[in-house]
Amino acid sequence: MMRIGLFTDAYLPEITGVTTAVSQLRAELERLGHETYVYAPHYDRPYEEAPRTYRFRAGPVFAYKTARMAVPYSREAARSFGMLDVVHSHTPFSLAYAAFVAAYRHRLPHVQTYHTYLSQYRHYIPRPIRPSVRITESYSAALCNRCSVITVPTRSIHDELVRFGVRRPIRILPFGPDMNVYASPAAWEPKKEMGIPEGAPLLLYAGRMAEEKNLRFVLAAFAKAHETVSGAVMAWAGDGPLRAWLEEEGERLGLREVLRFPGFLDRQRLTDLYKETDLFLFASKTETQGLVLAEAMAGGAAVVAVRAMGVRDVVTDGVSGLLVPESVDEFATHVVGVLSNPELRARLGEGARRVAEEMSLQNCARRFAEIYEECRAAGPRPRAWRRLARGRARA
Numbered sequence: 001m002m003r004i005g006l007f008t009d010a011y012l013p014e015i016t017g018v019t020t021a022v023s024q025l026r027a028e029l030e031r032l033g034h035e036t037y038v039y040a041p042h043y044d045r046p047y048e049e050a051p052r053t054y055r056f057r058a059g060p061v062f063a064y065k066t067a068r069m070a071v072p073y074s075r076e077a078a079r080s081f082g083m084l085d086v087v088h089s090h091t092p093f094s095l096a097y098a099a100f101v102a103a104y105r106h107r108l109p110h111v112q113t114y115h116t117y118l119s120q121y122r123h124y125i126p127r128p129i130r131p132s133v134r135i136t137e138s139y140s141a142a143l144c145n146r147c148s149v150i151t152v153p154t155r156s157i158h159d160e161l162v163r164f165g166v167r168r169p170i171r172i173l174p175f176g177p178d179m180n181v182y183a184s185p186a187a188w189e190p191k192k193e194m195g196i197p198e199g200a201p202l203l204l205y206a207g208r209m210a211e212e213k214n215l216r217f218v219l220a221a222f223a224k225a226h227e228t229v230s231g232a233v234m235a236w237a238g239d240g241p242l243r244a245w246l247e248e249e250g251e252r253l254g255l256r257e258v259l260r261f262p263g264f265l266d267r268q269r270l271t272d273l274y275k276e277t278d279l280f281l282f283a284s285k286t287e288t289q290g291l292v293l294a295e296a297m298a299g300g301a302a303v304v305a306v307r308a309m310g311v312r313d314v315v316t317d318g319v320s321g322l323l324v325p326e327s328v329d330e331f332a333t334h335v336v337g338v339l340s341n342p343e344l345r346a347r348l349g350e351g352a353r354r355v356a357e358e359m360s361l362q363n364c365a366r367r368f369a370e371i372y373e374e375c376r377a378a379g380p381r382p383r384a385w386r387r388l389a390r391g392r393a394r395a
Helices: 017-031 075-083 094-106 118-124 133-144 155-164 215-226 243-252 267-275 291-298 328-339 342-358 361-378 382-394
Strands: 003-007 035-041 053-056 058-061 064-070 086-089 110-113 149-152 170-172 202-206 233-237 259-263 279-282 302-306 321-324
Touching: 003 017, 003 075, 003 094, 017 035, 017 291, 017 361, 035 064, 035 075, 035 094, 053 075, 053 094, 064 094, 075 094, 086 094, 086 361, 094 110, 110 361, 118 133, 133 155, 149 155, 149 361, 155 170, 202 215, 202 267, 202 291, 215 243, 215 279, 215 328, 233 267, 243 259, 267 291, 279 291, 279 328, 291 302, 291 342, 302 328, 302 342, 321 328, 321 342, 328 342
Parallel strands: 003 035, 003 086, 035 053, 086 110, 110 149, 149 170, 202 233, 202 279, 233 259, 279 302, 302 321
Antiparallel strands: 058 064
């Protein structure tokens, strides 16, 4: 049994790919018999707290108001650091520094999972203080090079970190869906409760509704496809700063009757929606993986996605979905092609389910436990401790 500290700047009740990955990893590690400690920001919204969860004072992050940036100090949290066997950070932001403090003070191995392709999120920082792409990449490398091991979800991100200058061991370990949820009885009837006509094809996007997800492109492509497949309905599960624009633009395009916005859905209800989805649409070019892709695929949804870094490592073109260029006309043509060919849709859906099962949360948690044990056996990095000690002495 290990005591594992999970440090993250995004956690429940916020719903993002990172919060889903961390909360599900925590649950599975606990099921395997380990003890987990979570260090996360405080949110103003009410939420049910699990034991051994430490919250840090936090405020909004510039233009992205639902996210939180924590003050990386908590006396209560610091007292718990001595109980840990390994530190696992899921953030390059403020609580990464709390993780470094825990690892340094108690000579613990530090695993870092690279979830966020930082240079693609610079638009949330006001222009006068916005760092360049090169500075952002150098910052990522500097953080990773002070860890014992870095994990990434895809080969594409592995190669990017090497290009940034990361010299520490990098393990490719994708986060996958919790397959146990897909075997649970349905909590609702998505098509019926969203008023979708019987027999109408259901298309879906799930996740944060923000600029970096390229949702303006998705809506334009759906509008184009709808000219041919007029009965198709598209649901947008989730929320975010772009939701109001999507609703307004959908109205302007005359699509109000075929768009659905169910908002945030809990894990079981979202899983039920995946299982009734005919086609999952995805156009983000900023993903380290795109956990929602694997979740949708586990429900048997075929995928049409823009061919981009991270995505192409999850979706196998022609097997679990179709990868296409970022062209509204081409994307819409492929959407129509899948919807018009039931055999193709069924084949892609079955391939998607097989791929998702290989990436399951259960396999992921077992592999993380193995990495923790390897890091403990190797011990902390002496050179890193000496550099930090010299820096503190000079200060």
